[in-house]
């Protein structure tokens with residue numbers, strides 16, 4: 001194909017290697033022309049692995065390049081730079097680039113809206129790493145809901161959970177998720193890190209905005225072992241639950257946690273409606289990473305649903321690991337949306353702002369011990 005979109009990737013870490021770069025490599029609409037990481041050697045290593053011609057340690061220099069169409073922000077924030085994604089996103093959009101960003105774009109939903117409006121003014125498309133709406137089983141579930149399989153949706157139940165940080169001795173590699181904190185006030189963690197994708201799915205499946213939420217955050221593992229063996233206080237939300245009501249009158253319950261026994265990625269989405277129900281599980285068990293089941297009022301035993309081939313990404317191989325399988329769909333979808341033009345732009349910054357607003361509202365509900373009405377502003 002002529003005129004491939006030219007992509008520059010910022011962040012050459014684990015997720016870039018396992019999900020983003022395999023995705024860009026497989027989409028016929030894109031080529032990665034540059035990679036940037038403040039750790040130069042790591043950027044060099046990824047460049048060799050994925051055949052990327054140019055390497056940078058300074059993202060500004062890469063963003064300034066006129067021949068780059070898309071910037072991919074795949075960095076990890078640190079306690080010293082918590083708004084790392086937000087800064088890189090604004091720089092990329094100001095530089096006139098379409099932008100894919102890992103979640104969250106910004107911790108405050110208002111700043112995600114600002115980024116969305118900037119992109120709109122400049123005629124740019126955006127996409128957020130809301131990985132699980134691109135799992136073939138979730139995509140097919142959405143298709144069935146749009147076709148009317150469940151009728152009018154009544155109830156959504158969602159989980160995103162696994163036991164990634166159940167052990168207090170798990171090394172604290174991911175300090176953006178689990179920062180040491182002595183503070184009396186619990187810090188939002190799982191609700192944002194794990195909650196975002198299942199909140200996104202709940203909005204997509206229920207096709208309605210939330211009008212109110214009430215929720216709780218809990219710290220189940222209060223002390224964790226640091227690299228030097230000392231115990232440090234980590235007063236973060238490692239498990240949370242909220243319930244909510246939609247404009248349509250439907251209701252939901254959502255739970256997120258990384259101290260609940262179970263495997264990656266650990267999502268379950270259930271939609272119950274007037275004419276049927278669907279349950280999708282993305283939990284890797286005995287070599288299978290996605291299942292979809294359906295039931296009808298006259299056949300209430302849930303039965304497995306086969307996912308049609310058209311919901312799988314280019315170059316799909318049976319048994320492929322879920323990060324590259326789901327993310328290749330995400331990247332290919334974004335590249336196609338830009339390539340084809342028009343208005344199509346699912347899972348963009350506007351959607352991420354709505355998700356972040358719910359996260360901010362649940363946090364408020366916990367702190368004020370009451371229901372919170374939406375929208376917040």
Ligand SMILES: NC(=O)c1ccc[n+]([C@@H]2O[C@H](COP(=O)([O-])OP(=O)(O)OC[C@H]3O[C@@H](n4cnc5c(N)ncnc54)[C@H](O)[C@@H]3O)[C@@H](O)[C@H]2O)c1
Nearest residue numbers: 011012013014015016036037038039074075076102129131
């Ligand atoms: N959507 C998902 O399902 C999913 C899954 C895993 C990780 N993630 C997200 O992906 C992002 C990356 O995660 P990871 O596991 O690859 O982290 P990582 O720590 O392995 O890699 C991040 C890299 O970013 C680099 N970096 C940080 N700031 C930079 C800057 N200003 N300029 C250039 N490079 C910079 C770091 O040096 C590091 O090499 C995180 O935001 C994480 O939350 C998303």
